[in-house]
Amino acid sequence: MPATDQTIAAALDTPGTDWRMACNALIDHLIEEGECFSSGELARWMRTFRKDLIFSVLTVGSHVRDLYYACTFPEYADDGEGNGPCLPCQVPRVTQGLGRTPVGVEVFVYAPNEDDGLAHNFEVDIPKPGDAPTAYPSPPPAPAKPKGRVTITGKNQPLVALKATVQQDRRLQVPRAAFEAFVHFCGVTMRGGDPVYILVEDDKATITIDDPNNGAKKYDLWADSGRVSFPSQTTPFNPGDVYRVDIAPTGLTVDLTTKA
Numbered sequence: 001m002p003a004t005d006q007t008i009a010a011a012l013d014t015p016g017t018d019w020r021m022a023c024n025a026l027i028d029h030l031i032e033e034g035e036c037f038s039s040g041e042l043a044r045w046m047r048t049f050r051k052d053l054i055f056s057v058l059t060v061g062s063h064v065r066d067l068y069y070a071c072t073f074p075e076y077a078d079d080g081e082g083n084g085p086c087l088p089c090q091v092p093r094v095t096q097g098l099g100r101t102p103v104g105v106e107v108f109v110y111a112p113n114e115d116d117g118l119a120h121n122f123e124v125d126i127p128k129p130g131d132a133p134t135a136y137p138s139p140p141p142a143p144a145k146p147k148g149r150v151t152i153t154g155k156n157q158p159l160v161a162l163k164a165t166v167q168q169d170r171r172l173q174v175p176r177a178a179f180e181a182f183v184h185f186c187g188v189t190m191r192g193g194d195p196v197y198i199l200v201e202d203d204k205a206t207i208t209i210d211d212p213n214n215g216a217k218k219y220d221l222w223a224d225s226g227r228v229s230f231p232s233q234t235t236p237f238n239p240g241d242v243y244r245v246d247i248a249p250t251g252l253t254v255d256l257t258t259k260a
Contacts (some may be wrong), residue, residue, distance in 0.1 A: 003035045023064070028074055031073060032077075037122075042064075068090055073252060080116055091118060094106055117189065163247050165242050171231050172230060197219070199212070242260040
């Protein structure tokens with residue numbers, strides 16, 4: 001049975017819980033019903049049906065991403081293609097300014113598959129604390145599925161500098177922000193539990209989500225809250241050194257020739 005306002009209200013009817021526990025219960029319910037969702041939608045439903053909860057919308061988004069990267073979401077019963085249980089996909093979307101949220105805000109939709117995530121009507125006005133419930137704005141036609149990867153040039157350049165820092169254990173750590181920027185700028189869908197592949201050379205480290213079959217080592221991105229850390233295969237990295245991370249159509253490249 002698809003999720004409705006009534007079933008969502010019932011899922012949130014857990015007196016004495018804090019907003020994180022309520023949010024987790026709502027996520028469990030939506031995934032059990034095979035529904036797509038965004039953190040903004042979760043915030044809207046909590047503001048509508050649990051007016052006693054105090055939270056900020058940004059912290060809900062961070063909490064949801066933490067759950068995703070830690071692989072603590074439950075599984076969808078089916079991936080939409082008859083392949084059985086699967087962890088949610090993280091599908092990058094961008095707002096079109098249908099409601100109060102302006103055009104161009106990057107949003108993650110969590111879904112059983114990429115097509116459902118791209119078709120999901122995620123734009124919603126989130127009530128301010130104590131305000132009346134809001135409605136979904138009328139959605140436009142679903143966007144077309146991206147064909148391949150997008151080359152990052154011109155106006156599509158990231159607006160923030162992405163950097164990797166060498167930790168005290170001499171491993172170079174690439175932050176979650178770099179992977180999230182890659183997902184959005186290249187239109188890549190990633191499923192919870194997917195690994196990444198890293199090839200460290202003298203002048204650069206290349207990180208891809210597909211195995212390039214060139215000797216790259218497989219790493220579990222998700223176990224470390226969306227970050228990944230790796231050692232040098234030759235001369236050890238120096239703790240505290242910082243390097244620039246570039247986004248390419250196939251993944252991330254860390255320039256090891258120049259310190260940031």
